[in-house]
Amino acid sequence: MDAVMKALVLAIGIYAVSIWRSLAGLILAGALYLPxxxxxxSTATLKIHVFRGVIxxxxxxxxxxGIGRVPLAQAIALxxxxxxxxxxLAALFLHEKIGRKSIGGSVIAFGGVLVIVLGQARAELGPEVLLGTAAIIGSALCYAGNIVLMRHQxxxxKPLEITFFQSLTxxxxWAMVLPFAGIPHLPSPTWGAWVVxxxxxxxxxxxLFAWGYARAEASYLAATEYSAFIWASALGWLVFSEPVSFYTIAGAALIVGGCIVAARSKLKAPGEVEVAT
Incomplete structure (x- = not known):
């Protein structure tokens, strides 16, 4: 999806992509949920849905x-x-116990991120890369809270309810933005198909996220996010001709190694969460 969205942002702009994708997403989620x-x-659960939708x-x-301005692999690394x-956050708010293997795996993987950032520091940066990097870091901070909230939610x-109310929110x-920014032009049939x-x-x-986070702790599943870098590197190279440097390969090796270490943590069956009405 990240590769498709990068192509759409470059072709028709972030505003048009966001508006039309949100509409298509609501239609798809509604078709699955409403029938x-x-x-x-409950009111308490609905508040969780809305809060996570905002995040x-x-x-x-x-x-x-950000990915419209930063190479895909670098963006994922950030x-x-x-x-x-x-x-x-999971330990603080959900009272989850963080296993030593999860911590060790995350440290190894984060070392891989540092290697990649070092490689990017040695490369020439375009004029908008700094702003794109700042946006992606801001997104990562939002995503940290999102990961924890996904577990609680x-x-x-159930997954269909979560997906529908997220899409609705x-x-x-985005509909609230329309009176100020206007309705974007419909994309061409080709790009419209890619929006869908x-x-x-x-x-x-x-x-899939809703299904997975109902069956494992957020602190365990968080480390598996690092595997996204492999796909970002491959698609960035194949689709956007973004070169993969030695630093990228070395960092990816550390990231995969960290994922393997963290994945060896023992899983514990999740308990039910009481939601007040």
Whole structure:
């Protein structure tokens, strides 16, 4: 999805992509959720849905704006500060116990991120890379809170409900921008089709995240986020001709190694979360 969104941002702009993808995402999520006529969530659960929807909207806007200005692999590497922060937040707010292997794996993976950043520091930077980097770091901070909230939300609601109300919140927030920024032009049929593809990927990802975070602790799953770097490197090179340096390869090796170490932590069955009405 990141590669598709990068191409869309470069082709039609972040505002148009965000508006039309939010509409397509709401239609897809609604088609999956509404026909089931499931009970309306409690007020407390609804507040969680809306709060996370707001965080996801800010997170996505900053990230997708940033990847239009920063190589995809570098952008993903910068987001890897999020799982590290999320582990601390999970321990603080969800009272999760952080295993030594999870900590060790994250430290190894973060060392890989530092190697990549060192390599980028030696390369020539374009005029907008600094702003793009700042936006991606801001997105990573939002994502750290999102990771922890996903765990709490996944124990309080089912994947289809989570995905629908996330899509609804995002669409409402972007609709509130329309009176000020105007309705963007419809993309060409080709790019319009890719907007639908991006929305479908986003919807599928939301469902899978909700399913996964209902079955494992946030501190455990956070470390597995590092595997995204491998796909970002490959797609950045294949689709956007973004070179993969020695620093990138070395960093990726450390990241994968960290994921393997963290994944060896013993899983514990999650308990149910009480949601007050």
């Amino acid at each position: 089931r006529r499931l009970p309306w969530p 996801v909207t800010a997170m996505a806007f900053l990230f997708f704006w 987001t890897f500060i999020a799982p590290l922060i999320a582990m601390m 996944a124990l309080a609601a 995002i669409a409402v927030l 593809v991006a929305a479908a990927m986003s919807t599928a990802g939301a469902l």
